[in-house]
Amino acid sequence: MNDKHHIRAGIVGSGFSAAFHVEALNRVYEAHVEITGVYSPNAENRKAFAAERGLYACTSLDELISLCDVVHVCTPPATHEEIAVAALAMGRHCIIEKPFTGYFGDGAKSFDGRTFDRASALKEAMESVERILEAERESSASIAYAENWVFAPAIQKERELLEKTGAQVLWMHGEESHSGSHAEYYGKWSHSGGGSIMGKGVHPLTAALYLKKVEGRAREGKAIRPVAVSARTHAVTTSDWYRDEGHLRTSYTDIEDFGAVHVEFSDGSFADIFASELALGGVHNWLEVCANNHRTLCSINPNTAMQTYNPKDENFKDIYVVEKIGTKQGWSCISPDEDWFTGYQHEMNFVYRSFTRAEPLESDSQLAADTIAVVYGAYLSASQEGKVVRL
Numbered sequence: 001m002n003d004k005h006h007i008r009a010g011i012v013g014s015g016f017s018a019a020f021h022v023e024a025l026n027r028v029y030e031a032h033v034e035i036t037g038v039y040s041p042n043a044e045n046r047k048a049f050a051a052e053r054g055l056y057a058c059t060s061l062d063e064l065i066s067l068c069d070v071v072h073v074c075t076p077p078a079t080h081e082e083i084a085v086a087a088l089a090m091g092r093h094c095i096i097e098k099p100f101t102g103y104f105g106d107g108a109k110s111f112d113g114r115t116f117d118r119a120s121a122l123k124e125a126m127e128s129v130e131r132i133l134e135a136e137r138e139s140s141a142s143i144a145y146a147e148n149w150v151f152a153p154a155i156q157k158e159r160e161l162l163e164k165t166g167a168q169v170l171w172m173h174g175e176e177s178h179s180g181s182h183a184e185y186y187g188k189w190s191h192s193g194g195g196s197i198m199g200k201g202v203h204p205l206t207a208a209l210y211l212k213k214v215e216g217r218a219r220e221g222k223a224i225r226p227v228a229v230s231a232r233t234h235a236v237t238t239s240d241w242y243r244d245e246g247h248l249r250t251s252y253t254d255i256e257d258f259g260a261v262h263v264e265f266s267d268g269s270f271a272d273i274f275a276s277e278l279a280l281g282g283v284h285n286w287l288e289v290c291a292n293n294h295r296t297l298c299s300i301n302p303n304t305a306m307q308t309y310n311p312k313d314e315n316f317k318d319i320y321v322v323e324k325i326g327t328k329q330g331w332s333c334i335s336p337d338e339d340w341f342t343g344y345q346h347e348m349n350f351v352y353r354s355f356t357r358a359e360p361l362e363s364d365s366q367l368a369a370d371t372i373a374v375v376y377g378a379y380l381s382a383s384q385e386g387k388v389v390r391l
């Protein structure tokens with residue numbers, strides 16, 4: 001490998017996403033990535049995370065930033081802005097996990113995600129976005145938005161179809177749903193900045209926005225962007241009418257557990273995105289593209305790469321089958337390499353190729369900004385029973 005492609009990565013966070021970032025970095029072949037440090041506020045956690053992976057545990061965020069060229073922001077969404085702005089100010093590239101940033105309440109203990117004014121949330125979320133974009137404009141470095149769906153092989157193959165056939169995408173529909181998030185902070189608006197739309201819907205949403213960007217770029221040299229949104233949300237598992245049989249997580253406090261978002265693009269086309277915590281049977285991640293010259297179903301998870309019949313649950317007790325599956329008995333769609341189908345390693349490969357060769361990023365801060373505008377536009381619309389919100 002050419003030495004000019006040597007680059008140093010630092011990981012902020014030592015939880016779930018930090019772990020898969022490190023794994024994905026170990027599979028990058030487009031650059032020689034050296035992980036020079038990891039930092040998270042809890043000393044015990046960061047030391048354990050670092051020791052397990054043979055990494056250096058930094059004692060402060062500043063130390064981590066000083067030691068690397070690229071800062072991986074693998075922390076709760078409310079902390080993304082502060083970390084990214086600090087890294088960009090020091091001329092470090094950032095890879096920012098989804099969701100980019102958002103509105104996390106007014107800081108009051110009594111803040112309730114069910115009752116605040118959605119119009120000011122949209123305004124404040126976009127002000128946070130703008131502060132990050134401003135830090136990027138003033139920096140020599142760039143932001144990569146870590147939306148892995150953009151890099152999932154099925155979405156990247158669809159990119160090729162759009163580019164090579166000059167297709168016009170008329171309608172997309174997609175979903176991310178499962179039986180409830182594992183993360184402790186998830187479920188409280190002040191921690192996650194929203195519910196199913198913010199936590200899950202952003203994945204198929206960004207993939208849809210990305211494909212319209214690709215279409216516009218291929219035919220006109222510029223992205224086709226979202227211009228309006230309408231949405232409905234529901235909180236099912238915390239409602240009086242829900243009959244709990246113990247299969248779904250029910251401990252959400254002030255967020256929606258279902259969202260349906262209708263996005264309109266500047267060329268008149270549209271997309272419908274569903275997100276929920278109500279789906280049994282494993283994670284349900286898909287995006288369907290209805291174009292004027294083809295139709296594609298991107299089945300990210302589950303897919304039929306491998307199907308196995310297991311007569312007894314116990315047989316598979318030590319076997320990982322697929323994300324969020326409730327039972328391993330009977331037929332299941334085992335994912336033989338889930339991270340591969342989900343796009344994690346492809347994401348890092350693309351991003352580090354862009355950083356080391358100064359090439360444009362496929363998933364950039366504009367895509368991240370548009371995602372947040374649609375999400376908080378959707379929350380405003382839902383608070384007005386689905387009224388169209390112009391972006």
Ligand SMILES: NC(=O)c1ccc[n+]([C@@H]2O[C@H](COP(=O)([O-])OP(=O)(O)OC[C@H]3O[C@@H](n4cnc5c(N)ncnc54)[C@H](O)[C@@H]3O)[C@@H](O)[C@H]2O)c1
Nearest residue numbers: 013014015016017018040041074075076077079097098099
């Ligand atoms: N792309 C995906 O598929 C995917 C999957 C899971 C999570 N995520 C995203 O990754 C981010 C982190 O989620 P997670 O599941 O890894 O959470 P986590 O709770 O497992 O880990 C969060 C880590 O951030 C650290 N942290 C908290 N505040 C910090 C601060 N101010 N400075 C530095 N470190 C801080 C914590 O100590 C912890 O180590 C979120 O934005 C989440 O939406 C993405």
